[in-house]
Amino acid sequence: MMFRAYRRFVVVAYQFLPLLLAYARDRKRFVFFGGRRQVSSEVRRARARSLLSSLLTLGPTFIKLGQLLSTRPDVLPSEYIDEFERLQDDVPPARWDAAKAVVEADLGPVDEVFETFDDEAISGASLGQVYVASVDGEKVAVKVRRPGVEPLVEADLRVVRWSLPILMRFVGQARSFSLETIADEFERTIREEMDYRREREMLVEIRENFADNERIRVPAAIPELSSQRVLTMEYVEGTKISDVEDLDGLGIDRTELAETLQRSYLQMIVQDGVFHADPHPGNLAVRDDGTIVFYDFGMSGRVDPFIQEKIIEFYMAIAAQDTDAILDALIEMGTLSPEADRDVMANIMELAIADARGEDIEQYRVQQIIEQVEDTIYDFPLRLPPNLALVLRVATVVEGVCVTLDSNFDFISVATGYLREEGLIEQSARDFVADRADEVRQFGESLVRVPPKLESTLDDLDRGNVTLKVEFEPDERTFDVLAKRLVLAALLTAALISASVLYAFATTTTAAVALALATLFGVSLWRSFRRRRQGIDAQPQFTRQRLREREK
Known part of the structure; x- marks a missing residue:
């Protein structure tokens, strides 16, 4: 199992490494240093298509991973979401003799359990495939888990876990947290989807919920012909x-x-x-x-x-x-x-x-x-x-x-x-009416209060008794920082000019001293811009959520 996981890790790395390096270049233009670079929507879409091709190449586990990622706009840009939404769980079915071994291991000899069994699958998916058979004169659909998929999924889940620390280095802190939660969710989801007992339980529950709805049909499961790897249900045709x-x-x-x-x-x-x-x-x-x-x-x-x-x-x-x-x-x-x-x-x-x-x-x-x-x-x-x-x-x-x-x-x-x-929005309707009534009441009170105040203000304006005073309170710390930057910039300019002159007309040693001073001034100036406490930080807006928290 471990050897298979190591081999899969190499294959996965080969498929994903070019995209990871491209993403690293976007964050740091020269990978290890430099600023970000802007990436157009067309470039992101081309990368999404390339990643989609890699997922299809890697097989069942990564097809399922792509389907899960298509539901996570908090992790991927919209271009990737659009491309991954095209992932259809439609792959050629496995050979019948391998699928037959699964059915007989769980249910018994096919010829004895079923009256007839068509060995040509009517559909194939990444984790399973569906056949048509008959029991007691009735057609049934038999869903069989793809032979040999368990060890492949287990190896791929190990690869996903091993890859997480590497991915963390390529993405921001917020998305690192999201990726870790997605890995947990993906492992749980794919294990659930491979367990046909859970699928049967969900099918039965949803079927019961629509029992009285003649416009909806959910096939009935046949528990005695079902297991963890085989799910048998009634065959319902349709367009x-x-x-x-x-x-x-x-x-x-x-x-x-x-x-x-x-x-x-x-x-x-x-x-x-x-x-x-x-x-x-x-x-x-x-x-x-x-x-x-x-x-x-x-x-x-x-x-x-x-x-x-x-x-x-x-x-x-x-x-x-x-x-x-x-x-x-x-x-x-x-x-x-x-x-x-x-x-x-x-x-x-x-x-x-x-x-x-x-x-x-x-x-x-x-x-x-x-x-x-x-x-x-x-x-x-x-x-x-x-x-x-x-x-x-x-x-x-x-x-x-x-x-x-x-x-x-x-x-x-x-x-x-x-x-x-x-009857699910009656309370919302009452709230709406109450809110509108409150607005009408406030509007009425304003109509009563405003005219007298407006008349008084106009009288004061007419008599010249109104003055407008505007005060500007400068932040002394901010002006100190600006002054410091101006001085450092002037010293840096002077030192660079001096180094150039000394290099041309004096000794190399004196020019090196001037260049060292220029470096010192340049570093000091750069650090003044890097200190967040000296900038002007925007504060989050007051939200209704905070108001509710205060009222609690």
Whole structure:
């Protein structure tokens, strides 16, 4: 195992080293010294494509790592996120004889357990592959973990751990912390995804949550024909949800289909607390009667009640175009630092909402808003809670599928309509009315107070009794620093000129003495700029979060 890990480490280093050196050059122009250099979006996108190619070359573990990174805008720039979102877990299946050995080791002889078994896989993924069989006259889908994937994953997890200290030297302190948390999250996630017992539990729970919904179909699991490496479930056919021409041929209302899909994910995230987390078109199908079928629950997650509440507040804030409420929700969810400049962030939110409106002012594109937020999160940068990062990813993918079905799909209208029908925004509505009533009361009080004060002030102006006094209190320390820098600059200039003259007309020794003095003055001047305590530091703005902390 260790030898395999060492060998994989060399292969991984060979793939990633050129990009790491390029990133180091960006931070320090000449790697060991010099300033930063600006990198254009085109260069970042080209590097992202190169990194994507490396992930595909390295195989299953790193494909999964890329999929996880595509949900973490706090670690990667938007160009990398865009490229990694294209990672589809679609690879050629392993040979049948190797897969058959896995099935028979866990369930028994294939010919005895199943009536029929088609040895041609209908789909292949990085960690598993799916076959069609039959039991008691009914077709079933049999998902088998890829043979030999366990030792490869274990070796790659070791490589990831060994690589962390090296990566830390190439990135800033904030992202170093994020990378370490991602490594922990990745190890947990990939182990969970290889355990088909967990996938079966999530499938059963989500199926029960939609038991009364005739528009949603989740295949039933067959526990007696399932194990840690094999998952058998009912086989449910359907048309791929992105095949709009086939859907039109079936006479299916695509707008209604998009609304059903969106409402199902809202139910999973803000009500049930457990959700299918890989909603790309390959995992969504539509039956002839318009029922949506969900496949592959290997990637799934849970949402705690606090985050559910904040997600509801976030949706309502976007619908109301209330940038302060949007920022408050992001801060309380942990996606935005309370120290962030609220004015800058509010401007970004306003631009994102305006850009998302389209021709109809009531139309929004949540995917565009989230992308704007992700860009800002990367710039700060921050660490996203793992499950919340997954929720953001799900929201963007689902919205993209809905827009494919209906280019005029109104995400916010559907979301607010659903939340209102389920009684999840009644309290928010009462709060809104209370806030507006308080504003009206304050406005009324101001109307009563202002006229007398205004009349008194105008009388004083008319009589010439008003004077304006402006005082400027200089910071003596700041002026002392500026004076010191001017003196040092003058001495440095004089010493350099003297060294040049002495070198030309006197001895080398005297010129060296003048040059040494010039060096001393130059170092002193450089240090005066390096001392942070002598500069003017910006302080974080007062935030609602701090106000709440004071009130506690």
